[in-house]
Amino acid sequence: MRRLTTMSSTEIVPQSAGMATLPMSNPPKTFLLPFGKNQHLVPESAFVSFPKKPNKMPSAEALGALLATKAPEKWFPYCQPNTLCRIAGDTGNCVYTTFKVDGHPGEERILRFISAAIAEKNFEKIKETEKLPEATNDRQQIRYDVLNWKKETCCPSRAQISPEIEKWPIADVTEALKSCAISPESKKRTKPGSSQADEMAATRSRYICSEELIKVPPGSTYKINEVGNHLLHVLFYRAEGTVENGDEEEDQ
Known part of the structure; x- marks a missing residue:
């Protein structure tokens, strides 16, 4: 049941009214934009272009591993124009993509930000190495134009557009969705020389059962x-x- 938001004394509408939804979804499913600890709904008017389809991920673990890396080469397979969307606000415009994971319905609603470093390197590589089909309509051309995204002209003052500054609504319990992504376990970073110190400590404990330090009085x-x-x-x-x-x- 969707929470209803009062618009006037005589009219009530659901929170999703006027918000962007997945194309062809029935019933309509809103897009969710993670930012900080919240998920935000995005006005339909903010979408410059919609993704034609989501990327496919084999598992929740694979999705978590991708989201944890900033390596452009890892993201390259997921930067094809048909899977990208462009969102604009007062603070600039940025590129996002979505993912579908079998067994986890709704994951494709969550917009995943593509950072400037990943976008610029991968988009340029796609234009140089792949021959894109000729656009047959304006909508398709707009989707291809996403590959021309540049931080210096599209979002120069921020790492990404802020839904908080844009005042886009936070998704309530009727709209929010927990991602299925499983983050990889963090590995403890070994300090230089620590392995040698650990080895020495292990050797001491093996051969020394007790020790006492006694201060020798001066002179x-x-x-x-x-x-x-x-x-x-x-x-x-x-x-x-x-x-x-x-x-x-x-x-x-």
């Missing part, structure tokens, strides 16, 4: 006597009262 000498089989008696002598033959200790 003193010392003597160690073994008492029985399990005690060491340590004596410190003042410099002027040093006894060298050990008789004094034996008398005590």
Whole structure:
């Protein structure tokens, strides 16, 4: 059941009214734009072009691994014009794509931002290495034009457009969707030399069962006597009262 938002004393509309939805979806399914801890709905008027189809991902783990990397070559297969969309606001315009994962319906609603570094490198490579078919209509040409996106002209002042600044609504519980993406486990970074230090510590613990540090008083000498089989008696002598033959200790 969708939450209804009051527009006037006589009219109520669902939160999704006027928001962009997946083409041909029935019932209409809104796009979701993650930003910070929230997901935002995007006005239909903000879409310069829509994705013709989502990218296909084999698993939630594969999607999580891709989203965790910034390597352009990893993103290259997912930057084809038919899978891209362009969204514009007062702060600029950016490129996004979507993903479909079998067994996880709705994942294709979530818009995935393509960073400037990934977009510029991959889009240029596609134009240089692939021959795109001739556009047969304006909508198709607009989709191809996404490959001409440049940060310096399209979104120069921000890393990406901000739905908060644009005042696009946060998706409520009737619209929000938890992504199926499973992030890879983070690997602890080993500090230089730490493996050698760990090896030394392991060797010490193997051969040393106990150790004690005793501070030697300044200007003193010392003597160690073994008492029985399990005690060491340590004596410190003042410099002027040093006894060298050990008789004094034996008398005590």
